[in-house]
Amino acid sequence: MIQIAHGIVGRSDLPIPEWLFGWAAAVVLVVSFVALAVLWPEPKLTRTSWRPLPGLSRVVLSRPVDLLCGAIGVFLLGLTVYSGLEGSQSPTANFAPTFVYVIFWLGLVGLSMLLGNVYRAFNPWRALGRAVSWVARTAARAPMPAPLSYPERLGHWPAAAGIFLFAALELAASDGDAPQTVAIAVLAYSVIQFVGMALYGVEEWTERGDGFGVYFGLFARISPWEVRDGMLGVRPPLAGLAAFQPLPGTVALLAVMIGSVTFDGAAEAPIWTGIAPDISDFFQTLGLSPEKALEATFLIGLIAAIAIVYGFYALGVRGARSVGGGFTDRDLARAFVASLVPIAFAYVAAHYFTLLLYQGQAIVTLAGNPFGFLASNPLGEAGTDIFGTAGRSIDYGVIGATSAWYWMVGFVVLGHVAALTVAHDKALTFYSDVKLAVRSQYWMLAVMVGFTSLALWLLSQANQ
């Protein structure tokens, strides 16, 4: 997957060195910061209006659409598991790896940002949980409350653990892209979801404990779409982040989200490729096989990247505390954590932009032949070509390397300016003194500039 992710050619025709884009981005952030301090003296995102859209709501949130979306989600879950277990074990020929790692994991991020929480509608585990709940309620002819109330201290920790395990499967496991491994991982995740929903209730678990539910739900808060009391409406973009109430584990979840992308990029940098063999050798001296030693090495790299991201945010929070106001590190970390969501989006969008554009095309062919068997398969399984797209190949000319770079830089800059805006707006509601609010944001600006520099450096490592 990593190889595909960065399968773009060199950008030799850029007018300035790549590192100069980082400087320009930093200037854009500083100018944005000054503009916000001067032109945005009162909170706007938190005191914003939500406009209901009754006509659209009647269609989009109707029972048939709800059932159809759930059924599609369940069908795709079944197809992923079945093709992974029974289909060809070639990662590029089988439907499961491309669907999970490209369409689901990356495609839904963009869709959530544009269209709101679409994952909630298609979430197969939620659909199945609701179906079981409906059957149980009908059979019992009485309401069936969840046996346990969701513990407050659990917060987003299960979600953070879920996303971390997914990232470890993708980036550290040696056979993480093997169709059978993907299918087994999906089944294991399904069991966890069913247990969670059975204990704490379908909606409660989906909102807090389901890693993907929380992950896509956070990105959906960037979008202008919001459902309130069963009614679809619109709000200004980013307003959903201003209203976000963090839970225990939310900061860790965001650190996992940004840190995992950071490691994926850094894994190609000479700084990592230089030390990784030494770490792997060390694990082999402890008795691990070369394969397991490499997995342990990459797991350590992933954890280190997450720790660096967490540490850098903690540094910004510590700095913000130093300006005064009487807040603790914990108060400040939770207050500004929503500003990390646009950064996480910028990282995903910039880092995986080309992967989604290139490998995403393969899903059309794979959907026509999900098991990936060729007609001339020596095992005798017949290949299928439902949509007549078997001969279709990936069009790598869909975007040039230079254009892709400009798009990626654009994602990084826009994401960080959005993050700065969310943090600034939050500071205005958090601090009673406007001057203190602006001073606290010097430190958040440092965090944003740091993440911007890191993002552009990571992108530059792809072509070294």
Next chain:
Amino acid sequence: MTLLAHAGHWLVNAAYFAPVVGFLAWLGWTELRGRRERRG
């Protein structure tokens, strides 16, 4: 010598992080100056 021989590589890498290093240095300096003024 190795450090100098590879200066082209690490200087380019360091250049990416120059803005944040510069900004943090400025922030640290203003913080120190503020503390001194408050004491004085």
